[in-house]
Amino acid sequence: MTLADIEPLTQDEFLGGRLRVWQPRRGYRAGVDPVLLAASVTASAGQSVLELGCGVGVASLCLAARVPGLTLTGVEMQADYAELARRNALENDLPLTVVASDLRQLPHDLRQKRFSHVMMNPPYFNRQAGTASEDIGRDTALGGDTPLADWVDTGARRLAPKGYIWVIQRMERLPETLALLDGRLGSVVVRPIAGRDGRSPERFLLCARQEGRAAFQIAPTLIMHEGPSHQGDTESYTADMRKVLRNGASLPIRP
Template identity: 60%
Template sequence: MTAADLTCDAFLGGRLSIWQPRKGYRAGVDPVLLAAAVDARPGQSVLELGCGAGVASLCLGARVPGLQLTGVEIQPFYAGLARRNAQQNGLGLAVHEADLARLPTELKARSFDHVIANPPYFLRSRGTEAPDAGRERAMGEATPLSDWLMAAARRLAPKGWLTLIQDAERLPDLLAAMPGALGSLSVLPLAAREGRPAHRILLKARKGGRAAFRLHPPILLHEGRAHQRDGEDYTAAISAVLRDGAALPLPG
């Protein structure tokens, strides 16, 4: 792939410059929202499963200084982009090219304060494959959600937090596959506009947590019931996340 096949895109209002393929899987708002929902503190360790080009980890690192960031990515091309993006933005991100179901020994020997993930949304039994192989791997579920959740549970330190973003219709699948080690589940629905059903959910779970399940009121991404004007119409809270790198608190 040549330089002409890539674009360098601004995230967080220009605080980050991210190289992505011109065609194929391209990060949008989902990894930014995921990063904003992670309640990390300086000095803590974070593992991202399926880090792609590194957008979620780097957005988190831009907001919270001093994190120990680690990513796992199965596709060599995207793993290379994640390393390049980390270096370009002056953020430390150790990227391991590996299958999350068969992590390298050095990662199996570690535990993390946080695990984050943006797993593929689409069951291939319900749709057709994307023509681009990279996009298909990122968006079409090849590794079951249960494997993502088990990998997260194994790598979390006691009382550590899993934070992930997923298509809202997959919430029953997530709850059914949740390992017993993960509790204190908290779900925040994300709806595009007033009067519309949630299309994404943010989910938090704590290793060893015992708090009751919490389903929070949905957060709206856009103002109004319909798009009324040219340009963006994000709500003030979402605009602050996307443009200023603000946090999106998700109570535990």
């Protein structure tokens, strides 16, 4: 029995309809963040990309739609979500190999591989400091029981020499993330993400490089919406955001 047999699904459009993705109607549902993560990755044809915690495959498939010729692998602990990721890749005719595994216990063959890029959207909330959701899929995606240190460690170990790691995370976890990278990966660039101009950033995109030697950088804040506040039901994304979300444009985070 699969998730589709026990949980209603919706088929949602991403990248202005270029992707149609099945995901559970309830529980964790992919939104803007995996699209932003994929847009930030500077992969090129012929390179390999590993996504840790790929869910139903949105980030990997957005990246595949923008950059043809990649070798993409996704790891997802929840077998039902992994199966949906495989289905989404097949139905969108995009190359994505999905491995159902705990990222702390990767299969032997995957532990032997190194990747040009590793991207991840780790759970935003510290399980030790929060309350579990009643929905297992949502709880795993937003809190989970895998410490952020394990995500970073696994990602760093899978990087090829001079490879890049890409992360999207909540702003309050930036100090923790930087501490985990210290002495291990370099050339760190952080791009804060704010809902509107003048508001404090709530999330950040981060890039770091194996063997990187460049100084730490803070890139200009990415502003999601126009205007000082939400105005009714009209879409208020900035022009740059619309290019990313609707047209599949890239989103460089390095100045």
